[in-house]
Amino acid sequence: MGDWKRTCYCAELEEKDVGKRVTLMGWVNRERDHGGLTFIDLRDRSGIVQLVFGPDIDPHAHEKAKKVRSEYVIAVRGEVKRRPLGTENPALKTGNIEIWCYEIKVLNVAQTPPFPISDDEEVDENVRLKYRYLDLRRPKMQRNIILRHKAALWVRNFLSSQGFLEIETPFLTKSTPEGARDYLVPSRVNPGCFYALPQSPQLFKQIFMISGFDRYFQIVRCFRDEDLRADRQPEFTQIDMEMSFPTEEDIFDISERMITGLFKELLDVDIDRPFPRVSYREAMLKYGSDKPDTRFGLEISDITNVFKDTKIKVFRDVVEKGGSIRAIKVPQGQKLSRKDLDELVEVARSFGAKGLAWFAFTSDGIKSPLAKFLSEGEINALRELLSIENGDILLVGADENEEVLAEYMGRVRLSLPARLGINLQGYKFLWIVDFPLLQWNEEENRYEAVHHPFTSPKEEDIPLLDTDPLKVRARAYDMVLNGIELGGGSIRIHSSELQSKVFKLLNIGEEEAKEKFGFLLEALSYGAPPHGGIAFGFDRLVMLLAGEDSIRDVIAFPKTQKAVCLMTGAPSPVTAKQLKELHIEVKL
RNA sequence: GGGGCUGUGGUGUAGCACGGUUAACACACCUGUCUGUCACACAGGAGAUCGCGGGUUCAAGUCCCGUCAGCCCCGCCA
Numbered sequence: 001m002g003d004w005k006r007t008c009y010c011a012e013l014e015e016k017d018v019g020k021r022v023t024l025m026g027w028v029n030r031e032r033d034h035g036g037l038t039f040i041d042l043r044d045r046s047g048i049v050q051l052v053f054g055p056d057i058d059p060h061a062h063e064k065a066k067k068v069r070s071e072y073v074i075a076v077r078g079e080v081k082r083r084p085l086g087t088e089n090p091a092l093k094t095g096n097i098e099i100w101c102y103e104i105k106v107l108n109v110a111q112t113p114p115f116p117i118s119d120d121e122e123v124d125e126n127v128r129l130k131y132r133y134l135d136l137r138r139p140k141m142q143r144n145i146i147l148r149h150k151a152a153l154w155v156r157n158f159l160s161s162q163g164f165l166e167i168e169t170p171f172l173t174k175s176t177p178e179g180a181r182d183y184l185v186p187s188r189v190n191p192g193c194f195y196a197l198p199q200s201p202q203l204f205k206q207i208f209m210i211s212g213f214d215r216y217f218q219i220v221r222c223f224r225d226e227d228l229r230a231d232r233q234p235e236f237t238q239i240d241m242e243m244s245f246p247t248e249e250d251i252f253d254i255s256e257r258m259i260t261g262l263f264k265e266l267l268d269v270d271i272d273r274p275f276p277r278v279s280y281r282e283a284m285l286k287y288g289s290d291k292p293d294t295r296f297g298l299e300i301s302d303i304t305n306v307f308k309d310t311k312i313k314v315f316r317d318v319v320e321k322g323g324s325i326r327a328i329k330v331p332q333g334q335k336l337s338r339k340d341l342d343e344l345v346e347v348a349r350s351f352g353a354k355g356l357a358w359f360a361f362t363s364d365g366i367k368s369p370l371a372k373f374l375s376e377g378e379i380n381a382l383r384e385l386l387s388i389e390n391g392d393i394l395l396v397g398a399d400e401n402e403e404v405l406a407e408y409m410g411r412v413r414l415s416l417p418a419r420l421g422i423n424l425q426g427y428k429f430l431w432i433v434d435f436p437l438l439q440w441n442e443e444e445n446r447y448e449a450v451h452h453p454f455t456s457p458k459e460e461d462i463p464l465l466d467t468d469p470l471k472v473r474a475r476a477y478d479m480v481l482n483g484i485e486l487g488g489g490s491i492r493i494h495s496s497e498l499q500s501k502v503f504k505l506l507n508i509g510e511e512e513a514k515e516k517f518g519f520l521l522e523a524l525s526y527g528a529p530p531h532g533g534i535a536f537g538f539d540r541l542v543m544l545l546a547g548e549d550s551i552r553d554v555i556a557f558p559k560t561q562k563a564v565c566l567m568t569g570a571p572s573p574v575t576a577k578q579l580k581e582l583h584i585e586v587k588l
Numbered sequence: 589g590g591g592g593c594u595g596u597g598g599u600g601u602a603g604c605a606c607g608g609u610u611a612a613c614a615c616a617c618c619u620g621u622c623u624g625u626c627a628c629a630c631a632g633g634a635g636a637u638c639g640c641g642g643g644u645u646c647a648a649g650u651c652c653c654g655u656c657a658g659c660c661c662c663g664c665c666a
Contacts, residue, residue, distance in 0.1 A: 036623035054623065070616085087624050095626090112617060115599050120627080121615080123599065126658050179666035199666080226665040350591085350662080452666040506666095550659095560658065 001025075001107060004075050011047025011093050017080045018097060024049070025075045025107065027137070028068050029117070038065045042076070042099075043117075045142055050089070050098040051076055058102040065101070071110035071117065077103040125552075129566035132557060144554045147266060148542045152219055154265050155239055158258050164217040164241065169204035171197055171221070176516055177508065178453055180224035183234070191583040197223035200535060202452065203520055205242040206492055209531035210523050217241045219538060228561045230550045231484060231540050235559075239487075239541075242533030248477060248491065251534055252431060255479060255487070259536075263427065266545055271427055275479070279434040284403075285326075288410020290435075293483025294428040296417050300409045303327045303396070306381045312373045314355070315398050323400030326409050329386045330416065333360055333393025340419050341393075347415050348397060351408035357396040361388050414483070427544075429481050437461075437474040438505065446507040451476040453506055454499070454520075455490040456532075462498070469505055475532070486541060489534025496524035 007022045026044035040051040053065035057078075068074060078101035089095035114131055115123040119140045128135040135141055156166065175182045175196035182196035198204075200222045208216045218240045225234055239258075243250065252274065260271045276294075283292050286299045304325045307315045315325055330336060336344075341358055348356035359374070360367040361383070366374055382388060395412060399405035417424055437457045438447040449455060451474055457465065461472040475491035493499045499521060503513040513521065539551040552558035559565055579586060 030626075030628095032625050032628050034622060034625065034628075037625080038623095039625055039628085041626070048626095050626070052624085056623085084624070087626090089626055092626080112598070116616070118627095121600055124595085124658075126595090127599080129658090176666090180664080202666090224665060227663085229665085230660070232665070449666050455666090561660090562657085564657095566658090 001075060001105070004077070004105065006075075009046035010042050010044045010049040013049055013080055013094055013097060013099075015082065015096050018082050020080045021077070022080060022099065023075065023077050024051075024099065026073070027110075027117075028070055028072045028074060030070065031065075031068055033066050038062060040065060040068060040074075042074070043137075045146075047093055049094040050083075050092070051078065051101050052081075052098050053101050053104070057100045061102055061104045064104050064106070068104075068106065069110065069112070071113055072106055073108040073110070075105045075107055076101040125560075126566065129552075129558070129560065132567045136556065141553070144542070144546045144548065145556060147546050148554055150266060151262060151542050151545060152538070154262055155217075155219065155258060158261055159215075159217045159241070162215070162254060164215040164243075165213055166218055167208060167213065167216055168218065169198070169201040169220065173198050173204075174516075176203075177512070178449065178506070180226050183223045183225050186582040186584055188581050188583075199224050200238060201240055202454065203517075205240060205533060206454065206520070206528075206531060207523055209242055209244045210526065210528045212244075212529075214244045215242075216533075228559065228563060230552075231537075231543065233539075233551060233555070233559050234563050236551070237538040239536040239538050240533070241489075241535065242531060244529040244531045246491070246530075246532050248433075248475065248532075251489065251491075251532060252477070255534055255536075256429075259429070259479070259486075259541075262541075263545070269427065271429060275429040275431050277431040277433050280432055280436065281434065283432050284406045284410075288406040288408070288413060289483070290432055291478065291480045291483055291485045292410075292430070292432075293414065293424070294430060295424045295426055295482055296422050298328055298330065298413050298416050300326050300328055300406075300413060301386055303382065303385060306378055306385065307398075310373070310378060311375065312370055314357075318398040318400050321400040323398065324402060324405055325396060325398040326405060327382075327386065327397075328395045328409065328413055328416070329388060330393045330395060330420070331389070332391050332420075334391060335420050336393055344395060344412055344415065344419075348408045348412050351411045352401075352404040353397055353399065353408040356408075356412065357398075359394040359396065361390055361392050361394070363390045424482070427481060429479065432478045432480055433476075435474045435476045435478075436470060437472040437476075437502075438469050440470065447505050449502075449506060450474060451488065451490050453502060453508070454492045456493045456498075457502075465501060465505060477534070479534075479536070481544060484540055484544065485537070486544075487534055487536035489532065491530070491532035494524060494528040494530050496521045496528075499524055 004023055006025045010024055010026055013022065024042055026042045029041040029043035029048055032039040036054065038053040041048045042051050053062040055062055076099065078099040080097055081100050083096055083098050113134050115127055117134060117137045119138055136145065172185060172195040175184065175194065180199050182199065185195040185197065187193045187195060201218060201220055205216050220238055220240050221235055222238050223235050228234065256273045256275055260273055263269045263271055280290055283290055285302065288300055302324055304319060307319055307325050310316050318325060345356045357370055358368060366379060382394065388394065397405055397409050435450050437450060437455060439450050441448045447469055456475045458473045458475055464472045476488065477490065478488040479486045493502060500513065539555055542554040543551050546554055548554060557565060557567065
């Protein structure tokens with residue numbers, strides 16, 4: 001660069017800078033050579049500004065500019081000029097000005113990139129990820145990554161202003177039972193022993209509370225060796241928080257202020273608070289999901305009572321076995337074609353339904369394969385219960401298994417907006433509360449924690465731990481946005497006796513508990529304050545802020561579905577020497 | 589572990605259901621002309637054996653089997 005020094009970013013320049021002499025550095029976004037006059041769009045992270053070269057400005061610089069190609073890195077010296085009348089470009093932030101360049105230096109040449117550096121064309125993700133450094137030059141990715149930075153910065157400032165301290169926790173830590181599969185790291189100095197990368201800093205943050213730091217947070221990487229999805233990859237970032245002496249309300253309050261503040265700051269969107277709260281039970285009934293998308297209605301209703309004495313055999317069987325019948329009323333159901341209805345049945349089937357009935361209410365009566373079995377009384381009862389009008393279609397599921405029924409009705413519900421042409425927009429937040437503490441794991445024949453083993457039961461439900469553990473409700477909560485789980489947390493157990501009891505219920509034996517969590521149990525016995533917290537999926541949060549459908553678009557170097565980094569080629573085999581040092585033998 | 593979609597010059601696609609000369613189009617790229625363009629324009633040019641392997645056939649981008657990769661989903665994700 002010699003003694004050249006950049007004076008500003010390209011898109012910072014505006015009309016008031018006209019007359020200034022500037023030195024700019026950046027990438028050639030595009031070159032337009034008109035023979036007697038050459039234009040270059042110079043790009044840096046701020047945006048684009050037009051450079052002008054010509055024989056009347058500087059013939060030598062003009063000759064050099066003609067030889068420049070896309071993505072060359074150049075430096076120019078020139079004067080900011082008002083564009084001649086009629087040649088302004090309103091599509092550019094800097095469209096009223098241009099730089100008349102009298103000097104140009106090529107700082108580096110570039111191969112022709114494998115895909116255009118622009119947002120115009122959808123490039124195969126394969127190629128994008130292999131050349132991620134070029135992909136990240138695209139304006140959209142620059143915006144997303146900068147947005148991510150701003151979000152992290154805002155969160156840090158906010159939480160710090162609320163008295164939270166950011167404290168780091170180890171990445172090389174202890175493998176714990178329960179939860180996701182761990183990523184393991186072999187220990188060279190302790191042959192045969194392994195660290196685990198943290199699935200979350202859960203235990204450390206609880207220990208910070210015991211240590212008296214009162215309020216902790218961390219924007220921290222977490223690792224879970226499970227299969228990937230559009231909103232899930234094996235290493236991801238959490239906004240992890242914990243506080244001492246909180247009630248649920250304190251956690252809701254701080255979380256809502258953080259999230260709404262973030263949306264205001266970054267998107268200038270106002271979100272009402274407090275967020276609605278829905279119990280897990282109600283969510284499963286009305287939406288068939290513990291992370292409901294409430295941007296549209298089409299709620300699920302229980303209509304079991306209508307069919308107490310029905311002639312429809314499949315319904316009667318279900319009712320007799322103590323099961324339920326539930327329905328989604330689709331107003332203006334004629335938008336659903338026969339093909340749609342067939343596909344909805346398939347959706348239900350793929351999630352465990354034996355079938356899905358439908359009743360079309362029309363002015364000529366009921367249209368349905370089951371129409372002739374429906375009694376007048378049942379029809380009237382349905383009309384009244386669900387305020388049905390002619391034109392509505394009722395989608396009806398019946399199952400003796402409540403969970404299966406909820407699940408497939410929820411899946412059917414989620415597939416409806418696309419079929420009905422309902423446009424999903426806006427930001428619908430809610431809290432899901434009153435989760436059960438435990439669920440039964442059929443395969444392992446034991447209870448397991450719905451949230452995690454450190455979650456406190458509701459005080460009034462503690463006696464149920466001995467009599468009916470599945471009825472125990474947890475002091476746990478999830479924040480949901482548009483059908484995506486944004487974050488979750490709980491008030492923790494702070495008594496070592498209660499913690500031991502829960503471990504026992506989870507079939508974690510005394511020995512194992514001591515070996516795996518002994519330090520926690522011991523710590524809890526040294527004056528642990530009541531404490532609780534929450535953690536937010538930062539990648540998902542930024543994804544939603546950016547309006548993207550995949551967290552890969554807000555992570556600089558994401559992994560593919562096979563957990564591979566296409567740019568570096570990780571993971572890859574290592575040398576025999578490395579393995580030997582780690583006392584590891586590989587068998588394939 | 590399972591289901592689905594995709595794979596054709598550098599990029600994005602067409603062609604494939606119905607097998608048949610030199611695989612088409614746009615953009616990008618290269619050369620040239622051009623003093624107000626900004627998706628510059630115009631003229632010319634180079635570039636793909638169709639993800640990979642096998643099979644059927646006189647003949648395969650097209651049909652069949654397998655395989656690899658990417659994506660979406662189920663399982664899994666305290």
